[in-house]
Amino acid sequence: MAWANQDKTAIVGVGATDYYVRGKSWPRTINDMAGEAIMNACADAGISVKDVDGIAYYSTAGAGYLDKFDTASLMETLGMPHISFSATLTSGGGGCPGAIGLATAGLMNEDCKYVITLMALQQLPQHRLGVVFGATAPNPENSFLQPSGLVGPGHLMSVLARRHMHLYGTTQDAFGEVVMATRANTHNRPKAVRKEPLTKEQYDASVMLADPLRRLDFCLETDGAVAVVTTTMDRAKDCRHKPAVVHACAHGGQREWGRAFAWMGMPDPYFSSSGHKFTADRIWAQSGLTAKDMDVALLYDHFSPMVLMQLEDYGFCEKGEGNDYVLSGKLRYDAATGKGVNGGVPVNTHGGNLNEAYIIGMTHIVEGVEQVRGTAINQVKDAEFALVSGGPASLPVSSLILRSA
Amino acid sequence: MADKIQYGPALLLPGDNIHITTNPDTEPFWEAAKEHRLTACECAKCGHFRMPPSPYCPECSSRDKKWPTLPGTGTVFSFAICNKNPANGEDYIYVPIVVDLDGAPGTRLNANVTGCKAEDVTIGMKVTVEWTPIADGWVLPNFRAV
Numbered sequence: 193m194a195w196a197n198q199d200k201t202a203i204v205g206v207g208a209t210d211y212y213v214r215g216k217s218w219p220r221t222i223n224d225m226a227g228e229a230i231m232n233a234c235a236d237a238g239i240s241v242k243d244v245d246g247i248a249y250y251s252t253a254g255a256g257y258l259d260k261f262d263t264a265s266l267m268e269t270l271g272m273p274h275i276s277f278s279a280t281l282t283s284g285g286g287g288c289p290g291a292i293g294l295a296t297a298g299l300m301n302e303d304c305k306y307v308i309t310l311m312a313l314q315q316l317p318q319h320r321l322g323v324v325f326g327a328t329a330p331n332p333e334n335s336f337l338q339p340s341g342l343v344g345p346g347h348l349m350s351v352l353a354r355r356h357m358h359l360y361g362t363t364q365d366a367f368g369e370v371v372m373a374t375r376a377n378t379h380n381r382p383k384a385v386r387k388e389p390l391t392k393e394q395y396d397a398s399v400m401l402a403d404p405l406r407r408l409d410f411c412l413e414t415d416g417a418v419a420v421v422t423t424t425m426d427r428a429k430d431c432r433h434k435p436a437v438v439h440a441c442a443h444g445g446q447r448e449w450g451r452a453f454a455w456m457g458m459p460d461p462y463f464s465s466s467g468h469k470f471t472a473d474r475i476w477a478q479s480g481l482t483a484k485d486m487d488v489a490l491l492y493d494h495f496s497p498m499v500l501m502q503l504e505d506y507g508f509c510e511k512g513e514g515n516d517y518v519l520s521g522k523l524r525y526d527a528a529t530g531k532g533v534n535g536g537v538p539v540n541t542h543g544g545n546l547n548e549a550y551i552i553g554m555t556h557i558v559e560g561v562e563q564v565r566g567t568a569i570n571q572v573k574d575a576e577f578a579l580v581s582g583g584p585a586s587l588p589v590s591s592l593i594l595r596s597a
Numbered sequence: 598m599a600d601k602i603q604y605g606p607a608l609l610l611p612g613d614n615i616h617i618t619t620n621p622d623t624e625p626f627w628e629a630a631k632e633h634r635l636t637a638c639e640c641a642k643c644g645h646f647r648m649p650p651s652p653y654c655p656e657c658s659s660r661d662k663k664w665p666t667l668p669g670t671g672t673v674f675s676f677a678i679c680n681k682n683p684a685n686g687e688d689y690i691y692v693p694i695v696v697d698l699d700g701a702p703g704t705r706l707n708a709n710v711t712g713c714k715a716e717d718v719t720i721g722m723k724v725t726v727e728w729t730p731i732a733d734g735w736v737l738p739n740f741r742a743v
Contacts (some may be wrong), residue, residue: 335617335627336649340693340707341610343683350677352693358675358720400602403678447655455649456675456695456707463675541731 195440195478199595201296201491202428205239205421206558207232210547211383214315217415222255223269226312229417230270234256237421238432239306241270244278246304248422250287250582251552253280256313277304281443281590285492286467286583288553289402290590295422303431305423311554312417336456346410346495348453350402353497357404360512362500364404368395368520370496370539371408371546373523377570385412386420386547409496411545418554421563428597435597436561440481440576442474443590451586461511466501466584471591475579476507479564479593483507486537486593487564488577490556492582493544499523502581506591508537530573541570553582558590564596604715607692609739614684615731623650625664630736633728637701639663648704669726671696672742674705678715680742690715696724696740706738713742 207229209217215226234241247548253261263278277298281287288311295307324354330338342348356362371390377403378384390408398406448458448469456463476482483489483506491502500514509517522536532538542548542559549555560578576596583589618629622638626649629636638650641661653660660737674695694710710724714722724740731737 290613330616330618332618332620332623333649335619335623339610339615339617339731340709341679341683341691342693342707346681347677347693351675351693354677355675355720400678400680403602403604403680405677457648457705459703571623 193477194480195370197296197300198439199425199437201299201422201424201438202597203292203420203422203438203561203594204428204431204433204435204555205233205237206561207236208418208558209416211385211551212415213385214413214415215316215317221358222259222312222314223265225314225417226255226261226266226310226419227270227557229310229312229419230308232293233308233419233421236432239421241454242272244272244306244308244309245275246295247275248277248291248298248307248309249280250309251284251311252282254284255311256315257284258335258412259314276305277380283588284585285494285552286585286587286589287443288492288582288590289431289557289580289592290582290588292422292438292592293441293443293590296438296441299424305427308419308423309422310417310419311552313552314415321456344402346405347402349495349498350405351456352453352464353404356497356501358500359460359464360515362515366500366515367409367496368392369518370493370499370523371395373521374493374540374544375547377525377541378547381543381548381569384543384548385414386543405495405497411494411550412547414549416549416551418551418558420554420557434565436564437595437597438477438592440475440593441591442471442478443588444471445587445589446470449587452584454586464501464582466498466505467587468502468505468581468584471589472506475591475593481577481593483537486577486579488541488572489537489539489579490542490560490581491539492553492556493540493546496546496552498538498584499539501584506579525570525572527551527570530571538572541568541572550584556580560592560594564594566596601716604680604690606690607709607711607713607715607718608690608703609711609729610691611684612641612729612731612737615737616733617731617735622652626650627735630728630738631662633736635667635669635726635738636664637667637698637704639665639701646704648706665700665734667698667700670699671724673710673718673720673724675720676710676718678698678718692718694718694724700722708739710742712741
């Protein structure tokens with residue numbers, strides 16, 4: 193059954209700062225960067241920042257994993273006269289595209305007219321995300337994880353990847369292909385952090401940080417901010433660009449995934465998955481579409497194996513067949529034709545978190561918007577549907593289908 | 598695929614840098630560990646095991662708990678091979694393992710394994726508990742290859 197809010201709202205503005213290598217954004221402050229992203233998004237939409245009356249956060253309103261956004265502070269900083277919707281999805285980056293569903297909830301409830309969703313992060317040495325789990329003070333729950341020395345997200349993810357390799361014969365070559373295929377999309381992107389083409393030899397020489405994962409399987413550590421504006425379809429018609437229509441959006445997950453790699457209690461087959469099966473099934477049910485109907489997939493890629501596992505959870509291939517799907521080149525974007533390769537759906541045409549920048553998922557939404565507008569740098573020809581995902585992480589994870597207007 | 602890396606002996610992380618905290622739900626697990634007794638939280642009503650210990654049984658919602666003594670053996674469910682001591686960033690080979698615990702179906706612990714080379718750890722490998730003193734007088738269950 194179609195989603196009640198299908199095609200009722202749209203993303204009408206996207207804005208970002210430059211992307212900085214971790215720690216290099218100083219002496220800009222995090223609110224300085226957030227403000228630039230918000231004002232750029234409003235300018236892109238053709239509205240004034242004073243028109244913003246809603247904020248739909250994710251990651252528990254986190255700015256990075258240690259700073260917090262505060263709606264009152266943003267209002268005082270940017271001069272919004274009133275806010276009538278201020279809410280967040282919980283947990284971490286897995287909620288990123290789900291925040292557009294939250295924005296839709298606020299809009300359809302007539303709480304607000306123009307909703308900002310944003311992320312800003314600044315990884316000063318004490319705020320570095322790569323060690324955030326290990327740097328967390330011990331508490332009664334993490335005392336069952338931290339002492340094992342699984343201190344970084346990459347450590348945690350390598351344990352899931354190992355199980356996938358064990359169950360399905362998945363190879364490190366496939367992880368390498370995820371990195372190389374998406375790296376191939378950044379050479380023409382001025383803001384991308386990693387632009388040089390990547391060879392298999394270079395990938396294989398990348399240092400092993402948490403066997404089976406190499407440094408290049410880990411996403412970038414970036415500073416910067418990204419914001420988007422969501423509004424109702426009637427208002428979207430008056431905005432500057434073609435609306436990126438919110439066609440389906442879901443967040444959540446099932447108990448078997450739960451806290452995921454923050455505890456490691458998942459039974460097979462959930463353990464070696466992306467935890468996305470539940471939300472994947474929801475957006476396909478909401479839309480009546482399948483993976484094969486997507487023109488481009490912007491999949492959260494904090495670690496390369498998690499792209500492979502999402503391809504399985506979303507049904508781009510069968511469970512356990514991600515290795516062969518990836519190695520057949522089906523993630524790649526062919527600039528000559530503007531289409532996929534070998535019958536695949538192009539993945540992360542912006543280079544993703546692995547190659548362009550890591551702003552905890554927001555760059556994937558921006559790319560989804562540009563693809564369905566028809567203005568992407570690596571434009572997929574006649575792109576009608578873009579899938580955007582957030583996570584895997586502790587629940588909720590989330591997903592979004594954007595449709596061209 | 599690249600050749601398998603030769604890491605050498607899998608070490609336990611030094612206990613003096615390891616800190617835990619407890620609450621009334623979890624403390625019986627750690628008190629048992631002080632006595633070198635491996636336990637897991639079992640529902641006293643329906644017998645369902647759960648870890649980490651939590652206030653309610655997720656199956657029957659009972660708050661009654663039991664803390665049976667487990668055999669202290671288990672099976673490696675998955676693992677990573679890590680090469681830097683988190684306490685100081687120095688080179689240090691350790692292998693965090695996710696262990697399925699014998700005698701408590703569905704429960705796991707995250708720990709280190711020793712008694713073998715890191716590159717020889719495999720999924721399905723049998724392990725037995727090895728007690729590591731940590732900060733503040735607590736004791737941590739780690740594992741040894743059998």
